[in-house]
Amino acid sequence: MSSPIQLQPDETFVLNVGPQHPATHGVLRVKMEMNGEYIVNAETVIGYIHRMHEKMGENKTYPQYLMNLSRMDYLGALGYSHGHVLVVEKAAGIEVPERAEYIRAIMVELNRVASHLFWFGAFVMDLGGFSPLMYALQDREYILDMLEAVTGSRLTYCYFRFGGLYNDIDDDFIDAARRFIPRMRKSLIKYDKLVTGNIIFRKRLEGNALLSKETCRKYGASSAVARGSGINFDVRKNEPYSVYPDFDFDVPVYHEGDSLARYMVRMEEMEQSLRIIEQGLDKLPDGPIMPKKKPKLIKPPAGDYYQAVETARGSFGVRLVSDGTKTPYRLKLRSPTYSNMHLFDESCRGMMIMDALAFMGSLDLVIPEIDR
């Protein structure tokens, strides 16, 4: 008789979670050293879908690189494009018409809601509940339909242009967005009843994976990971960009630092995004969506430029080093999940595998965005 796995009480074994595992939502691999169900040590292995976006940035002209940003994060693509166009506009000194900025903000927030909805569904699915995913996708479809009608694509938008936008929005979009807000609020109540209040769900997440402020700082965590640990950090508030200072919205902060806090932060962020969309639609000014005078060839003056934006997954930064030519000299993309995921190795030690995977879900991972 051949002997399967030998398990001695003091012996550990290595469990490969991934690269193809249902809980990793992509090609992420975590090498877990396990003692029974407990994780002794974990090492995350990333890079399975590394595409070297940064090198592409050095080889392509500025407008040609636009479409790459939306390939970084397929769930909240517009936020990333926003960071890129903002840094290039800042570097090249392109004025953006106010209407364009408002539309950008509305679109980014819609995209953020869509992204959070998908995260919500996938997270609950990680925990074993399947139906909330379907409900979340119904609402998300509505957003994607709206975005498709304007941008022409459903996931990998190439909508923002340096100085403005590709398309203007029409009344249909505004109507649809206005109809969406009450619908989404109703859905949020439904999710609250179905998931947030559920005793099984709460028991699983309360006290799961406590992250201290210090850990967040040392790893540079952002988004709900930081805000769930009592750090009031949102780039939209801390370093206001675009037209965000015009909007009245709150940053939900929870101090527990557990997975439930991270969950609650994201759920409340959706409501805040709805508020921004509402205000954006009310305040939307008339005017052009592209500046009158826009340089034909974008050649930012030599120098070093940095722009951070708050995407659905946290603080996304673009560092642009220009040498005054039509291609960037160096384009660094600072992806938020990269830092958030880095936390995982250290924090999951001593956890049971099911808690660790719940923790992983609460980090809101999008693997192409980590790997770039």
Add this chain to the structure above:
Amino acid sequence: MVTYFKDIYSGLVSLFIGMEVTFKEFFKPTVTVQYPYETLTMTEKYRGHVELIENDEGKPNCIVCGLCQRACPSACITLAGVKPEGEKKKVLTKYILDFTRCSLCGSCVESCNFNALEFSKEYNLASTRREDFIFDLLQRLEDRNK
């Protein structure tokens, strides 16, 4: 002891609330589209792969300036044209779109100053062969006019 029973009670209630939600959803109509049997019409601004626009005579508007070729980030477009004797404009003889590399960014359509390119509404593209996605747009234009 009181909290013990309270926990059990509130836990049970939360479970029943959840079940009530799914019970209500059970009787609502379905929202999905039965894809091969039902299809959706694409919105006006939908971006499928690019297509040539024809003029009144059924010839492409393209004047072979090559701007789209240069604007393309992934070098999907290959085009060629000749200048017939006695004509001012070039005439398009070849327009190949390598759709395997195209990311539908729209740079080509934007860069075109002669209203020669548009997005198609084609989204039912599937094949097991790579060559099927290398489109001869001129051919497609002729096929459309047949």
Add this chain to the structure above:
Amino acid sequence: MIIEKTKLAFQDLFPATEPEPPPIEEPDEEVEEEKGKKAKVKKEPRQNGVIECNYAVHGYHLDAQVAPDQLIEAITIVDEAEFFIESITGVDWIKEDQIEVVYDFSRYDFQTCRVVIRTRVDRDNPVVPTITTIYAGANWHERETHDFFGIKFDGHPHLIPLLLPEDADFHPLLKDFKA
């Protein structure tokens, strides 16, 4: 103000370690707006020192260039001031035969201050000390920078390719890299 405080802390680094500080202090007081233009004109590699930058133009407040051996001290300053690590990256200045390692830091509170710490090393022997002892989160960033630029982080606990395949011996973001 945190910007002033951090700047002063940085300035302390330079006279102490470099006996003959060239005109570093001058750029400090320079009008910020000119910085962008100045950088274009400047051919010479920048002298070590700290510059206060125009946030509206560059997107960061303080820009400190330090020598590799001052790095740990500089990072300790930002760590003590409770900055969080944003990213680490490199820039290959092939014309000057140097690689610049760039550390980005920012703050969680509302005293907005973005700090960039850079250090330059020779392309032939790119070695900088690791900062993983101070910021645990620098681990992946340093590995990534090692992947892309071949910079060796001295003392790094696990310097193996992260994003590139594990047998990768090339550094794609170097300007002389040919695929």
Add this chain to the structure above:
Amino acid sequence: MSLTLLNVIFAVVVAIAFAAANAAYLVWAERRGAARIQRRPGPNINGPFGLLQPPLDGIKLMAKQLIIPGGADKVLFIAAPVLAMYPAIMSFVTIPFSDTIVAHNINVGILMIFAFASTGSMSLIFAGWSSRNKYSMMSAVRAVSQSVAYEIPMLITTITVVMIAGSMDLMEIVHQQSRSILHWNIFPLLGKSHNLLMPASFLIFFICTLAETNRAPFDLGEAESELVAGFHTEYGSMGFGLFFMGEYANIVIGACMTTILFLGGWSCPFGLFPGVWWFLLKLYLLIATFIWIRWTFPRTTIYGLLNLSWKILIPLSLVNLLLTAGLIKVF
């Protein structure tokens, strides 16, 4: 009823057919039900309402190759899916569907069913052990602790019912509840016990049934988002199919037991027209609840599950047992 050879063969064939048909069509019902809850149509292409889906799935599974992973323990690997199916089929032999429809009634029917049910977790252990897969192994370990934890409250609750009925004969238990809804063991007003905590007992039994059959929210053995597919990760083709069918057959057994012990078996709530239809109605309502629960709740954790059992279910069921014993003595 004399047990002839013909009788036995007939009973076994009917039991297998019933179990298999139930398993197959419960998959369909589950998929349709889940789809309705999620506002999709579910399988609707093959046949009217997709009714041909289960046989076609079965054909597909049977046509596939059974892959035995290298280094696996072959005998146990093959035995495990069979073990998953057989206790369910065996249990059907003794379950009374009505006064007349029962393959073979024995006077310790409850004992027999629990004896077979406890071998069910053996199949998970065998599958987990023999697959030589870490996920399967972990799933098997979970399955053991789960079945140990949940058999206790389940048995204690059953003892409560047995005490009320004074018999371990399933027929007898049903007969005692047969007059009206108020005589059912779940509603204790006119029954023998007068124990007002019997609804809690019913709930405990129901939860334990969910846990024993590895249904969500207690599907820790399967836990597809953690352990890939748990004990049947390495199974393909009909090996997987048998596990799948075994799961549903076990659900049917669990629901049958709940019906018999607490819901009065084939008796009508108003004492009219007792018969197998009432039994089936109650049975399928319970199964619908199983499906409904599965598509509503997230999964528990292994320690949450054990806490629930040891801290809540076992004490409560013990209290209930003592109370019932006392009340029987009093009245």
